[in-house]
Amino acid sequence: MYIGKKVRLERIINRQNQRSIIVPMDHGVTIGAVEGLVDMRETVNDMATGGADAVLMHKGLVRCAHRSAGKDIGLIVHLSASTALSPSGNTKTLVSTVEEGVKYGADCVSVHVNLGDPNERLMLADLGKVAESCDNWGMPLLAMIYARGPQVSNGYATDVVAHCARVGVELGADIVKVPYTGDVDSFSTVVSACCVPVLIAGGERMDSTRQILQMVFDSLRAAGSGISVGRNVFQHPRRVLLIKALRAIVHENSTVDQAIEIVGE
Numbered sequence: 001m002y003i004g005k006k007v008r009l010e011r012i013i014n015r016q017n018q019r020s021i022i023v024p025m026d027h028g029v030t031i032g033a034v035e036g037l038v039d040m041r042e043t044v045n046d047m048a049t050g051g052a053d054a055v056l057m058h059k060g061l062v063r064c065a066h067r068s069a070g071k072d073i074g075l076i077v078h079l080s081a082s083t084a085l086s087p088s089g090n091t092k093t094l095v096s097t098v099e100e101g102v103k104y105g106a107d108c109v110s111v112h113v114n115l116g117d118p119n120e121r122l123m124l125a126d127l128g129k130v131a132e133s134c135d136n137w138g139m140p141l142l143a144m145i146y147a148r149g150p151q152v153s154n155g156y157a158t159d160v161v162a163h164c165a166r167v168g169v170e171l172g173a174d175i176v177k178v179p180y181t182g183d184v185d186s187f188s189t190v191v192s193a194c195c196v197p198v199l200i201a202g203g204e205r206m207d208s209t210r211q212i213l214q215m216v217f218d219s220l221r222a223a224g225s226g227i228s229v230g231r232n233v234f235q236h237p238r239r240v241l242l243i244k245a246l247r248a249i250v251h252e253n254s255t256v257d258q259a260i261e262i263v264g265e
Contacts, residue, residue: 004138009174011107012054012074012140013225018197019250020175021243022076022142022228023047024056025065029081030089036234040065043234048073050243051251054107056142056228059096062104076142077106079130080113080123090148091119094126098133108175109134110142115164116149124171131172143173144201144228155179158186162193169194177201177228180219187222202229209242209265213256217249226250238263 001009013020025043027034036043044055044065054074057065058081077100080092092112101109111130113123127143134141145164147155154160161178168176173196180200181187191198200219206212212232219227227246236242245262248254 002135002138005134005140005174008107008138009140012076013175013197014053014251017251019220019226020053020197020199020228021051021226021246021250022054022056022074022199023052023233023243024076024078024228024230025061025234026056026058026078026081027230028061029058029083029095031084034231034235036231036239041067044073045070046240047234047243050240051247052233052243053226056110059100059104074107075105076108076110077101077104078110078112080111080126088119090114090117092123092126094130098130098137098139101139102137106139108140108142110144110177112144112146113167114146114148115167116147116152118149120149124167127168127171127173134174135172140174141172142175142177142199142228143168143171144177146179146201156181158189161187162190165190165194165198169196175199175225179203180215184218184222187219187224191223197225199226199228200224202227202232204231205235206232209236209238209245209263210256210260212242213245213249213259216246217256217259220250238265 048071056076079096081095145168177199245259
């Protein structure tokens with residue numbers, strides 16, 4: 001691995017335990033300015049105060065979210081997009097480049113691919129090209145890989161999620177983000193075939209704080225490397241405390257009960 005990529009990776013992946021807490025904030029292109037992502041500086045400041053390792057957003061939001069004070073936090077610039085208004089909403093299109101990520105001060109860039117979509121081949125081609133460019137620039141690449149398409153009956157099935165993770169690794173990603181499969185044994189199968197950190201997505205809003213923390217705790221027991229969770233974090237009523245609780249689990253090996261006490265629930 002080139003030294004530039006290694007240095008940048010260590011800004012978002014803890015060098016001691018190879019784990020990370022990433023908060024994605026790319027939802028605005030897909031579904032609009034949702035609750036929690038209106039005042040971007042406030043949200044990023046809360047994530048940094050809580051102890052998240054990095055935030056993820058589209059290039060235009062970097063200027064809205066940049067702060068001149070407070071704790072530092074890693075930046076991941078997202079390169080692909082689609083909107084919920086489109087009849088082809090699962091087809092992601094590149095809307096930025098690795099070079100732009102460099103100009104915006106990114107520590108990493110990310111690409112979203114939906115396997116099973118009728119336009120899967122285009123997204124795979126984009127991922128391959130971005131991976132090459134990342135190697136040329138010494139820029140880490142996070143691949144968000146999901147199974148969403150007419151032939152996908154269960155996007156959370158172990159073999160399907162394992163396939164997603166493997167695609168990311170094989171096409172050059174340095175970090176892979178996939179859905180959590182629901183239990184330790186099945187997610188262990190997903191992680192076992194990957195030689196790069198595997199992060200779990202947060203998915204839809206969960207019913208309770210304990211449910212969020214338990215999912216994260218179990219994913220780590222399966223040898224996962226942490227989380228890339230958006231709405232379940234930045235829309236939480238005690239989001240700074242939630243990040244502190246997540247940090248306790250991910251980076252300090254706390255139990256779920258210990259983490260719940262931090263949130264105060």
